[in-house]
Every structure is written in C-alpha cells, then in structure tokens.
Amino acid sequence: MHKYQNISAPVIKRLPRYYRFLGELLDKGVTRISSRELSQKMGLTASQIRQDLNCFGGFGQQGYGYAVESLYNEIGNILGLDHNYNTILIGAGNLGKAVAVHMSFEKRGFRLTGIFDNDKSKIGTKIRDIAVSDLAELEDFCKNNNTDAAILCVPKEAAPEIAERLYSLGIRNYWNFSHYDLSVQYQDIVVENVHLNDSLMILCYRITDAYEDQE
Amino acid sequence: MHKYQNISAPVIKRLPRYYRFLGELLDKGVTRISSRELSQKMGLTASQIRQDLNCFGGFGQQGYGYAVESLYNEIGNILGLDHNYNTILIGAGNLGKAVAVHMSFEKRGFRLTGIFDNDKSKIGTKIRDIAVSDLAELEDFCKNNNTDAAILCVPKEAAPEIAERLYSLGIRNYWNFSHYDLSVQYQDIVVENVHLNDSLMILCYRITDAYEDQE
DNA sequence: TAGATTGTTAATCGATTAACAATC
DNA sequence: TAGATTGTTAATCGATTAACAATC
Numbered sequence: 001m002h003k004y005q006n007i008s009a010p011v012i013k014r015l016p017r018y019y020r021f022l023g024e025l026l027d028k029g030v031t032r033i034s035s036r037e038l039s040q041k042m043g044l045t046a047s048q049i050r051q052d053l054n055c056f057g058g059f060g061q062q063g064y065g066y067a068v069e070s071l072y073n074e075i076g077n078i079l080g081l082d083h084n085y086n087t088i089l090i091g092a093g094n095l096g097k098a099v100a101v102h103m104s105f106e107k108r109g110f111r112l113t114g115i116f117d118n119d120k121s122k123i124g125t126k127i128r129d130i131a132v133s134d135l136a137e138l139e140d141f142c143k144n145n146n147t148d149a150a151i152l153c154v155p156k157e158a159a160p161e162i163a164e165r166l167y168s169l170g171i172r173n174y175w176n177f178s179h180y181d182l183s184v185q186y187q188d189i190v191v192e193n194v195h196l197n198d199s200l201m202i203l204c205y206r207i208t209d210a211y212e213d214q215e
Numbered sequence: 216m217h218k219y220q221n222i223s224a225p226v227i228k229r230l231p232r233y234y235r236f237l238g239e240l241l242d243k244g245v246t247r248i249s250s251r252e253l254s255q256k257m258g259l260t261a262s263q264i265r266q267d268l269n270c271f272g273g274f275g276q277q278g279y280g281y282a283v284e285s286l287y288n289e290i291g292n293i294l295g296l297d298h299n300y301n302t303i304l305i306g307a308g309n310l311g312k313a314v315a316v317h318m319s320f321e322k323r324g325f326r327l328t329g330i331f332d333n334d335k336s337k338i339g340t341k342i343r344d345i346a347v348s349d350l351a352e353l354e355d356f357c358k359n360n361n362t363d364a365a366i367l368c369v370p371k372e373a374a375p376e377i378a379e380r381l382y383s384l385g386i387r388n389y390w391n392f393s394h395y396d397l398s399v400q401y402q403d404i405v406v407e408n409v410h411l412n413d414s415l416m417i418l419c420y421r422i423t424d425a426y427e428d429q430e
Numbered sequence: 431t432a433g434a435t436t437g438t439t440a441a442t443c444g445a446t447t448a449a450c451a452a453t454c
Numbered sequence: 455t456a457g458a459t460t461g462t463t464a465a466t467c468g469a470t471t472a473a474c475a476a477t478c
Contacts, residue, residue, distance in 0.1 A: 004424075010469070012420055016413035020394060034435060043399050046435095047471050054437060062436040063478045079416050080423030098313035103411060109419035149422065173422045175415065179235060184258050190425050192418035194411065196318060198231035200390065201294050203407035204324035205227055207364065207388045208295030209219075210405050225445070249459060261459095262447050269461060277460040278454045435478085442471070449464075454457105 004056055004078070011052050015079055017042065018052070022072040034065035083109040085148035085173070088141070090162055092117040092125075092132045095177055095196075096153030100127045110149065114141055135162075142169040149173035156180050219271055219293070226267050230294055232257070233267070237287040249280035296324045300363035300388070303329040303356070305377055307337045307347045310392055310411075311368030315342045325364065329356055350377075357384040364388035371395050 021042055025033060035046040042049075053059055053071075056078050060066045076082070087110045089100055096115070105112050115127055118135040125132050133141065141147075150166050152159060152174060159180035166174075167186055174191045176182055179198075182191045236257055240248060250261040257264075268274055268286075271293050275281045291297070302325045304315055311330070320327050330342055333350040340347050348356065356362075365381050367374060367389060374395035381389075382401055389406045391397055397406045 007424075008469075012417060013413075015420065016410070016416040017396075019416065020413075036435080041399070042396075045471060047473095048469095050436065050438090051470075058437065060436050061478060062476070063434045065435065078420070080419045081416065083419065083423060085419070085422060094313040094316045098309040099411070101309045103415060105415075108412060108415045109423075110415065149418070172425070173418070175418050181232075181257075184256070190418070190421045192414055192421065194409070194414055195231070196314070196409065197323065198228075198235070199407055199409055200318060200320075200323045200325065201231040201234065201296065202227060203364070203388070203390050203405070204295045204298065204300070205230065205293070206405045206407065207300060208298060208324075209222075210387070223445075251459080260447060262449095263445095265460065265462090266446075273461065275460050276454060277452070278458045280459065433478105435476105437476080438474090440471105440473075443469085445466100445468080447464105447466070450462090452459105452461080454459085 007055050011055055014052055015075055018049075019072065019075045019079065022068055022075065025068045026072055030068050032065050032067055035060070037065075079109070081107065081109045084111045085109060086111055086113045086146055087149040087151060087175075088112075088114040088116060088138075088147055089151045089153060090116050090135070090138075090166070091153035091155075091158075092119070092122045092127060093153060096151070097127055099151060099153060099177070100130075113145060113147065116141075138165060139169065142171070147171055149175065151175045152178045152180075152182075154178055160185075222270050226270055229267055230290055233264075234287065234290045234294065237283055237290065240283045241287055245283050247280050248283055250275070252280075294324070296322065298324040299326045300324055301326055301328045301361055302364040302366060302390075303327075303331060303353075303362055304366045304368065305331050305350070305353075305381070306368035306370075306373075307332040307334070307340075307342060308368060311366070312342055314366060314368060314392070315345075328360060328362065331356075353380060354384065357386070362386055364390065366390045367393045367395075367397075369393055375400075 021038065035049040039046040039049055059071050059074055087105065089096055089112060092115050100112060100115060112128065112130060115130050115132045116135045116138055117123060117132050122132050123134050150171050152162065154162055156179045159178040163182055163185065172189045174182055174189060176191050176193045177196070179195060182189060236253065250264040254261040254264055274286050274289055302320065304311055304327060307330050315327060315330060327343070327345060330345050330347045331350045331353055332338060332347050337347050338349050365386050367377065369377055371394045374393040378397055378400065387404045389397055389404060391406050391408045394410060394412055397404060
C-alpha cells in the first residue's frame with residue numbers, strides 16, 4: 001500500500017470532489033478527459049488539477065489526458081476507500097441516527113459495528129440493523145471488538161468525558177460532530193470535524209456580507 | 216451596519232471557533248484574555264488572532280488584552296447573528312429532520328419558516344412545530360412568504376431540479392447538504408456546503424495515512 | 431509527423447508568522 | 455513610570471497559477 005509524502009491539507013480536501021466529478025463522468029460513459037475540460041466543469045484551473053494529481057503519481061498521458069475510469073479508481077485507492085475501518089457511533093439522537101442511516105459507510109472505507117447511547121429509552125432499539133447499546137458497555141465492547149474509529153454525536157457537555165473514555169480504549173480516529181475541539185486535548189489523534197453550528201454561522205456572515213454589498 | 220472589505224475565507228472560517236471559545240470563557244466568568252493566552256487554548260499563534268481580529272477593528276487594549284464579553288458580542292455582530300433570515304428546508308428525510316430538530320437557528324441568525332418534501336407519507340407531519348408541506352406548494356409559499364435562504368437536504372438526483380426552482384424564486388442563499396455543486400451552475404449565489412461524504416472520505420485518507428506511518 | 435496535453439519548473443500571489451513601535 | 459500587550463509593518467512560508475519542455 002502506497003504512502004505519500006506530506007500531502008497538504010488543501011490537496012486532500014479536493015480529492016473527494018475530484019472523485020465525485022469523475023464518478024459522474026463515468027456514469028455518463030465519458031472515457032477520457034483533459035485537465036482543461038475537467039477544470040471548466042469543476043470551476044478551478046487546469047494547472048491545479050495537474051499539480052494535485054501529480055502529488056500521487058502521473059496518471060495522465062501527454063496528448064491524451066486522463067482515462068476517467070482508471071483515474072476514478074486511483075483516487076478511490078488514494079483515499080483508502082477499499083478499507084473497512086470498524087467504527088462505532090456514540091450518541092443515537094437525531095443527528096447520530098441520521099448519520100447512521102444516511103451514510104454509505106461501506107463505500108467510504110468504514111463499517112458501522114456498534115451504536116451507544118445512555119438514554120434508556122433508546123437502548124435496544126434498532127438503527128439500520130444495529131441495536132443501540134448502553135454506553136456503560138462501551139469498554140466491554142471495545143475489548144472484544146477491534147475498533148478503529150468513533151463517530152461523536154453527543155452534546156458538547158458530554159464530549160470531554162466520552163472522549164477520554166474512547167482515548168483510553170486506544171481509539172485514535174474520530175469523526176466529530178460535537179461542538180468540542182478534540183485536537184486541543186489530544187495531539188496524537190486524527191479528527192475530522194463536522195461543526196454544523198460553525199457552518200451555519202459562516203453562512204450567516206456571507207449572507208449578511210452579500211446583502212450589504214447591494215445597499 | 217458595518218461592511219468589511221474582502222475578508223479572506225480562512226479568516227471567516229475561524230470566526231465561529233473564536234466565538235465558541237470566547238463563549239466558553241464567558242461561561243467560566245473570565246473577563247479578560249490576551250491573544251497569547253487565547254492562542255494557547257485554541258492551538259494557534261497569537262499573531263494570527265491579532266491579525267484576524269484587526270480585519271474588523273481594534274477590539275483590544277495595549278497592555279491589557281481583550282475584554283471577553285465585548286469581544287464575544289463583537290464577533291457575534293460581525294457574523295450577523297442578530298439577523299433572522301427566513302429559511303426553508305427542502306427534504307424532510309433523516310438528515311433534514313435531524314438538521315431541523317438539532318439546530319438552534321435563532322441563535323445563528325436564522326428562522327425556520329417552512330419544510331417541504333414530496334413524500335406523501337411525510338406531508339402534514341410536524342417537525343418542531345412546523346408541518347411538512349407538499350413540495351408542489353413551494354412556489355405559492357415563496358410568493359406569500361419572504362424567504363431568504365434554503366437548506367437543501369435532498370438526494371443528489373433531485374438537487375438540480377430543486378435548485379432551479381429555488382433560484383427562479385429568487386433565493387440566492389443556500390445551506391447545501393446535497394452531493395451536488397450549486398456554485399458550478401449559479402454564480403451569483405452564496406452557498407455553504409456540508410458534504411458529509413466528502414468529510415468521511417477525508418477521514419478515511421487521514422486514517423490510512425496515519426496507519427501507514429506506523430508500519 | 432503534427433497536435434495535443436501532460437508533468438514539472440518557475441513566477442506570482444496570498445496567508446501566516448515574526449518583530450517592534452505605539453500605547454494603555 | 456515600568457510592564458504588558460496590542461495594532462501593524464515586514465519577513466517568511468506555502469499554495470496557486472503560468473509557462474514550457476517532454477512526449478504520447
């Protein structure tokens with residue numbers, strides 16, 4: 001399995017979008033595309049596309065462009081989508097449930113293996129085909145089941161304590177929906193944050209900004 | 216109402232996080248903080264904090280630092296959280312429902328005024344205290360109710376058609392959860408994307424990367 | 431071979447960090 | 455006044471864009 005040297009965050013963040021656009025082209029039956037054509041469809045520069053892809057290897061061919069299907073597969077491999085990281089969800093509230101039901105974990109390199117909550121009314125109910133477990137059983141579960149990652153869908157107040165429990169169980173990879181900054185406490189972890197409140201506030205700023213422009 | 220000159224995206228994206236940390240300090244009863252202290256708590260440089268804040272004005276005082284409460288309020292104003300942008304939600308599936316129930320729109324400058332879906336079994340059911348309307352009534356609703364923004368929680372396939380309808384109704388501000396790039400089609404709009412699939416794939420890349428480091 | 435388009439180096443642009451004079 | 459810390463300019467660093475030789 002290949003390892004790439006210090007790829008910058010901006011490049012990594014663009015990979016899923018390339019993957020999505022290439023997937024659409026593939027569905028439409030397009031077999032080849034030049035960086036120029038793709039750049040126009042995606043609204044970025046051809047130069048950037050070529051620079052980005054060349055971080056991982058020379059996938060194109062001079063005078064021809066890129067073969068859509070093989071580039072799509074290459075990016076899938078780069079992203080590591082062929083993995084099956086065992087993942088548990090903490091918090092089966094509205095958001096946790098939606099994430100569990102809504103996401104195709106298998107297509108994105110993950111497998112949902114457990115769901116935990118401390119609300120007695122939720123314990124035992126099924127989401128997808130996984131029964132919600134008592135949060136008290138977290139330690140037992142993790143000792144018996146290899147767990148690679150955790151999805152945090154708990155309220156801000158509950159986050160620090162749960163983070164500590166997960167960390168001491170050896171879990172180092174987090175998809176964090178809580179309004180709490182894991183990476184301030186723990187340095188040796190991988191965290192991808194989805195801060196919906198932050199996102200909504202950014203939208204608010206930009207709407208306000210746009211309206212003021214008109215005046 | 217103030218208008219700031221071309222604030223860069225990186226700065227804007229940090230604002231909600233400042234707001235969150237200052238809110239926590241405020242809750243703890245901290246009245247003043249220096250850029251240095253705050254930088255340590257947040258894991259960034261003091262220089263960056265001072266640069267960021269000075270895009271909007273001189274909120275600090277030499278020799279003293281920043282007054283937590285007033286800085287908190289200032290950032291709230293900069294973000295425009297005192298607004299009440301009328302917002303409709305399109306798509307009352309798992310994700311749409313979770314977003315509607317989970318978010319404190321009022322605290323973030325928005326007010327949820329309508330929910331639309333085309334699934335007959337959902338129409339008429341209540342989310343929060345808003346009854347889900349038939350998507351067919353979208354045009355009527357928007358003609359009778361001033362609507363500033365739309366939240367898109369519809370499947371990728373449905374997104375282009377719905378985007379066109381919303382755009383022709385004059386809606387220019389979007390919180391987009393669909394795996395569809397609005398800004399490629401429409402240039403004069405404000406879009407804040409929440410692409411959960413992209414986020415999960417980025418996590419997958421980074422986990423894979425971290426594991427390979429260990430080998 | 432000629433045309434097209436990549437891979438890659440060089441130039442530009444923008445964002446972050448460092449430094450320090452201003453000032454509370 | 456002396457110490458602290460800002461606001462702001464200058465230096466550095468990194469990311470994007472442009473250019474072009476390599477080559478399919």
